[in-house]
Amino acid sequence: MSSIYINNVSFAYKNSDKLILKDINLEVESGEFVCILGQSGCGKSTLLRLLAGLEGATTGEMLIDTKKIVSASLDRGVVFQDYGLFPWMSAGANIMLALTQSFPDKNKKELKEIAYKFMELVGLDKSVYKKLPKELSGGMKQRCAIAQAFSINPPILLMDEPFGALDAVTRAKLQDLLLELWSQEEQKKTVFFVTHDVDEAILLGNRIIVLGQSPSNIIYDCKIKEEDRISRENQFDNIDALKLRNTLIQQINKDVVIRIEKFTE
Template sequence: MTDTQRYITVDDVSFGYEANQLTLDSISLIIGRGEFVAVIGPSGCGKSTLLRLLAGLVEPTRGKLTVDGQPICGPGLDRAVVFQDYSLFPWMTCRDNIVLALEQAKLGANKTERRQIALDFLSLVGLAQDGDKLPGQLSGGMRQRTAIARALAINAPILLMDEPFGALDEITRARQQDLLLDLWQGGQGDEKAGKTVFFVTHDVEEAVILGDRVMVMGTRPGRLVRDIQVTLPRPRTRMGSLQHPNFSPLRDLLLNELNLVVDELLLPGSSHGAHI
């Protein structure tokens, strides 16, 4: 395999908060440069823990994680993280949150330039007018867009997203998915700008709409069950994907894999209520 295909590797990684109770058991996976990987699984399967391992926020009990051949030791600005509704400091305006990240990433020559860059990225996500607002003054969707703007602004090659739209209502979530598709696909093709995304979600449709690949995780202990290629053409839109003939079979396959088809909560018609 070439280096491009083996950009992020997770090699036989196990993790447990307590000695004899594993949260993650022998996870191995390889992510290529520029790939969009969605990870899905029931709650408690350790998908967020896997993301925290990749972010360097926790260390594996066993095994090795590498990015571009280098072992992951601690968090780094080469991996931008978007959490579920808490990526921003509430005492800083949206713009200052981004300016701080830029400062840390040593981007922009001075304060004025950094403020301009921050504004540019806020405009990119449609928040040009809201830079001076505090995160608490924005809606959940706007906060997540700001968090995405910050992640993009520091120009990290890797985006780690931990259920970033999980707390949003249905319509807002759909819009954020389209925005993310737009932004990500806009950068692909360009070898340098193309970002590798690791996207954790509990929403089957979201995984199919966004991902090149969907990893299905099982629980107790957390492990990889299946790795499914999403055979939907790029560039995608949310609507286009939903209407594509390959969509339903993929979704059904995933639901089967999750062994949750029988679970009333995840039936398509009633799934909405479960997320709001």
């Protein structure tokens, strides 16, 4: 099981006393696919960094089941906006490093097979294995990071706008792959997926959360039943999908309107 509990979490970066997150309370059941929406700068990445254990909460606590999050751990695969690959290691070596840590009992040949399998799944050619991150395009680096996170098969996936730098077709393919990997497993992964794209959130999430800002907290939270899941085919003509889309856009914009009013007062 891998439920996540965020209890009264507030957060300010160490070099500043401005609260970025304020009084966040959230309970995520094991296997939920949570999409986080919100304006740029509202604290989505910050929240994910806390869940990854890269930052500690200023007040409050975060738990996975009963264990407090205190540092990064192999039970959480991360795909961040800046790809997270070590620049001095080849793409393949980056993936192998994560695999070696996750599967200490497997030999190098077995691990290499896993690495190639996931590189192929995300649409990367074998020749990419030996290339350094600086020799790859943004989209390719992003796919490497995704292959790395998927290959270690963690119970929790933390993804920060992972498909942002991709062209529309690759993006759609990887969205489908992510959903497939998530839904086919008996013990579903708990996924935290940050996006600023309302349509992507509707397509992927079975729970969608909107963060407001200054300081950020949860201003909207809805669950989508599995039987009501919206497919790529009916996303733009299903009335429920369109209603949800409108609600989410209103929620995101409501926060902007309030902030503009405060700004002009």
